[in-house]
């Protein structure tokens with residue numbers, strides 16, 4: 001059994017914990033992530049299936065450290081030889097917050113020295129070529145507690161493999177998946193995104209509806225690690241592939257005023273393997289009508305942050321609210337960094353939740 005740490009954007013830890021629970025893995029939510037124990041296969045399962053986590057890390061050691069000497073000893077005490085082959089590459093990335101050790105660069109250098117020191121003894125060598133499998137080491141210091149981890153994901157989990165170009169203001173896939181889950185939508189209800197841009201919300205909702213593992217079409221760093229049994233890993237992938245039922249997708253659609261964004265959106269839908277299951281068209285919000293009764297309108301409209309764009313964004317908000325009022329039994333769910341959405345549309349939301357789109361503080365409002 002290993003201890004795993006699934007990192008999550010601030011505010012999404014509970015969501016990640018619920019996802020782990022649905023995978024049969026009991027987790028404990030803490031600031032910045034969820035801790036869970038499980039086998040190597042469980043680590044891969046989490047990588048393949050978690051929709052809202054940023055990364056899955058193998059937690060090797062955790063301790064309070066306030067000096068570089070203490071950090072050195074902590075890192076050197078880890079049995080690295082159990083994980084790293086003689087030719088393993090082990091780059092280090094450090095992040096420090098609210099701690100006495102606040103220099104990521106120094107933490108990286110110290111940790112590298114400590115690992116080399118340890119490996120020198122085991123492998124009786126002075127030099128390591130680092131030409132083999134990648135073991136990205138992550139040193140995370142928060143409130144003077146250091147977590148020493150190996151990054152089992154490799155590329156961050158939002159990189160699902162369907163996005164080629166990012167468009168003007170795309171939502172991170174992990175946040176889009178969280179919004180889908182936090183909204184009142186559930187497979188069976190119609191979902192519509194009237195400002196769909198490059199299509200992130202549509203793709204993430206469709207993945208959920210089709211039982212599509214978000215990591216199905218990408219690989220993870222840990223798939224090259226020796227702790228993972230190749231046959232069992234293959235079985236997890238085969239199972240994930242067999243659960244993907246594209247024919248289950250229905251009643252997910254969207255539109256956008258911008259033709260360029262739509263071209264990208266269509267490309268992403270194809271690359272996500274969603275074929276023609278999702279209809280998207282060019283239209284401004286104001287021109288929309290005739291959405292199905294009970295539609296969940298889930299959208300990430302412009303925020304109007306730049307000078308001169310605020311008024312336009314506010315008009316889009318009024319149009320969105322009018323579309324909601326014109327659609328019987330619809331729900332409207334909007335993520336925006338504009339602080340005055342409720343004032344602009346003249347109605348308080350039934351639910352409001354604070355979330356972060358990157359570093360941008362946003363509200364997720366549900367009507």
Ligand SMILES: C[S@@+](CC[C@H](N)C(=O)[O-])C[C@H]1O[C@@H](n2cnc3c(N)ncnc32)[C@H](O)[C@@H]1O
Nearest residue numbers: 170171195197198200257258284285300301302
């Ligand atoms: C923040 S972006 C949405 C990004 C999208 N969630 C994605 O993942 O790519 C806002 C989108 O609203 C669209 N938009 C702006 N005004 C609009 C309007 N009046 N009607 C429809 N779409 C509009 C923009 O073209 C842009 O694609």
